[in-house]
Amino acid sequence: MTFRNYALMLAPVALIAAAPSTAQSQAERMARVTTHMKTVGTMTANFTQTDRNGGAVTGKLLLKRPGHVRFEYQKDVPLLIVADGRALTMVDYEVKQVQRWPIRNSPLAALLDPGKDLARFGKLVPTSTDDVISVEVRDPKRPEYGTITMIFVNKPGAPGGLTLNGWVALDSKNNRTSIRLSNVSYNGAIADGAFSWKDPRPVRRKS
Incomplete structure (x- = not known):
C-alpha cells in the first residue's frame, strides 16, 4: 500500500436522503450534535474504510x-495514521515514507476539535429518518482543507444521546x-503514549 492508495482517508459518508424530517427543528438537531462533540473526551472503535473504487480495509x-487520533490498520496494511495534538502524520512502513501536515489543514479537524463551531462551519444534510443526523463541515474560506460529513x-x-456512526471525507x-x-465506546482512559509512532526512515549518520 502507498500514500496514493490511502492519501486522505478522510471523506464524508453521505446518506441517500429523502425529504428532511420535521420532528426536530434544525436548531435542535445541531444542538444535539454540538452537545455530543463537547462531551466526548475519548473514543475507541473498530472501523471499515472504503475508497471510491470500493476497496475496503479495517482497523x-x-x-x-483535543487533537489526538490513531488509525491502526489490519496487519497486512503497513500504514499508520496518527495525530499527536499538533500534526497529522501518515506513516507507510512498506516504502519507509512519512508525511505530516497541520491538523487544521485536514477534514479531520472538525472531528478532533471539540470547540469547533459547528453552527458556523457545519450544515445539516437531510436524512430519511429522525434517528440519523448528518452534518457537513467545511470552511468556505479554506476550501483546500476539504470537507467532512459526519x-x-x-x-x-x-x-x-448520539453515537458517531462514521463519516465521509473529501479533500480538495x-x-x-x-x-x-x-x-x-466513549470516555474511557487512553494514555497519550497511544499516539506515538515509530519512524521507519533510515537514520542518516553524520560523517
Missing part, C-alpha cells in the same frame, strides 16, 4: 480530544473515503 481507531445515530446513554482534489464505525 482500530483511538481518539482523544453521521450520528440516536443511542440512549451515549453522549448527547475530490479524493473521497468513507469510514464506518462499530463497537464504539
Whole structure:
C-alpha cells in the first residue's frame, strides 16, 4: 500500500436522503450534535474504510480530544495514521515514507476539535429518518482543507444521546473515503503514549 492508495482517508459518508424530517427543528438537531462533540473526551472503535473504487480495509481507531487520533490498520496494511495534538502524520512502513501536515489543514479537524463551531462551519444534510443526523463541515474560506460529513445515530446513554456512526471525507482534489464505525465506546482512559509512532526512515549518520 502507498500514500496514493490511502492519501486522505478522510471523506464524508453521505446518506441517500429523502425529504428532511420535521420532528426536530434544525436548531435542535445541531444542538444535539454540538452537545455530543463537547462531551466526548475519548473514543475507541473498530472501523471499515472504503475508497471510491470500493476497496475496503479495517482497523482500530483511538481518539482523544483535543487533537489526538490513531488509525491502526489490519496487519497486512503497513500504514499508520496518527495525530499527536499538533500534526497529522501518515506513516507507510512498506516504502519507509512519512508525511505530516497541520491538523487544521485536514477534514479531520472538525472531528478532533471539540470547540469547533459547528453552527458556523457545519450544515445539516437531510436524512430519511429522525434517528440519523448528518452534518457537513467545511470552511468556505479554506476550501483546500476539504470537507467532512459526519453521521450520528440516536443511542440512549451515549453522549448527547448520539453515537458517531462514521463519516465521509473529501479533500480538495475530490479524493473521497468513507469510514464506518462499530463497537464504539466513549470516555474511557487512553494514555497519550497511544499516539506515538515509530519512524521507519533510515537514520542518516553524520560523517
